[in-house]
Amino acid sequence: MNDPSHVTILKEIAELLNEETELESMLQGSLEKFLEGTDFHTGWVFFIEENGKHALIAHENLPDILTEQDCFYMKTGGCWCVNRFRQGRLRKASNIIECKRITEAIDRSKVNPEGITHHATVPLQSGNERFGLLNVATPGRREFEAHELALLESVAFQIGSAIKRIQLTKKEQEVALMQERNRLARDLHDSVNQLLFSMTLTARGGAEMSEDADVKETFHGLQSLAQEALTEMRALIWQLRPKGMEGGLTEALNGFAEMLGLKATIKIEGVLNLPSKVEETIFRIAQEAITNCKRHAGADEIYIWIDAASDKIDMTIRDFGRGFYPDHVEKLPSVGLSSMKERTRLLNGEFSLKSHPAEGTQIKITLPY
Missing domain, CATH: 3.30.450.40 (GAF domain)
Known part of the structure; x- marks a missing residue:
């Protein structure tokens, strides 16, 4: 030497x-x-x-x-x-x-x-x-x-x-990111979430107190908007700090869908013994798909199939809502779809999307591990 x-x-x-x-x-x-x-x-x-x-x-x-x-x-x-x-x-x-x-x-x-x-x-x-x-x-x-x-x-x-x-x-970066997510989730819950809740109560009270039809309609509109914003805020807080993961993917995804007013039908084949990064990615992609279903599909039920093998996991997410033309999304990219594709890419996975107006949407991902 x-x-x-x-x-x-x-x-x-x-x-x-x-x-x-x-x-x-x-x-x-x-x-x-x-x-x-x-x-x-x-x-x-x-x-x-x-x-x-x-x-x-x-x-x-x-x-x-x-x-x-x-x-x-x-x-x-x-x-x-x-x-x-x-x-x-x-x-x-x-x-x-x-x-x-x-x-x-x-x-x-x-x-x-x-x-x-x-x-x-x-x-x-x-x-x-x-x-x-x-x-x-x-x-x-x-x-x-x-x-x-x-x-x-x-x-x-x-x-x-x-x-x-x-x-x-x-x-260390993952721990720091988790801590920051938890802090932000707490701040949103303690401030914005409480303000929106107060706004819904105030709007409902205003509608009940007024005798004027136009004023009542205005307060009802404010109440509806505040309630919608409150639901969105709770979904955001959940995304930052998901509850129920300790009970597994099924419990966590069911809880998230229920919070948004959707029914999730989930079927899992194989034994889920996933690395933490893969499990989080699966959860985050499904979470984004459920959110998109609530916002855009007009469906009240979403179906999730997960098939776990010894070296990879397949997940298919399907709704029978409005659907859309995928090439239109390519021209005007969706933040939600972009996020799902990026999460899949980071784990060297495969992402596919099928959709058509009035026929619903199907997302399939495959992640190796």
Whole structure:
């Protein structure tokens, strides 16, 4: 590790890691910089979850055969390094005798992936927490020397520490956001919500006290507007600080729909054991759809189907209300629909919308996890 070039590459990667705040861009950037400063040519990063499922998070200079079909050979099946990681037996940088993914690609396509058959692997970890694997390869190389593996371990240690830092920062941001939502919800409840409630009572009292028909009608109009604004305000407070989530999605969504005066028919298939981020996204999208149904559909019932698999969740939301032409919404974007699409995109999900006047609206999302 006394090689000056090693010190330089470690310094440059450390500077990049200190600047980055997003996980994927950090991994991609550090991988690119590592390959630029060493004799390694190709690299990729797997994240491996507690259940053993792996995901390709970053890659650079992969041979063409390995990028085909959206990196099919890299994303499917198992291999020695991932299996050893799952078993807790991969603790340091190691030479892989032969890469199963690469040999399968060669066998199926009969094309040698640019001379790459072997790679080195190193776990990404911070303390006792393990996140995944950093793999690197070079055409024509079947084995890497001790000093190269030592450099790989040093880089992996830096990246592991940066992953932990980013995760902690994200958690702090989520806690801060939750606290701010709770504060805003309390403020709205204690001020605006109470004012609107008082306005409905005052308008009703004014209507009862007056003998003039026009004045009565005016007060009734004010009462109706104030009541509508009060319902909207309660929905906003609920969105900021949802009640009932501790009882599960069904209870929370039923409660929200009931508050808006809608009946929600909810059917769930499979066992819901979702990461908190996925569960919140499912809830927020369904919540937005229920709100849109109340405001625009003219329906009094909404149907929600949730199908949970081991690696993804599908949700379909349907009403039989007014409906609309989706291309008109594309020209004049709806804030609600944009929010649902953005929430889906952030979790690498799929969003689809079907609607037609007098036939209602259907929204379907698929979220991987």
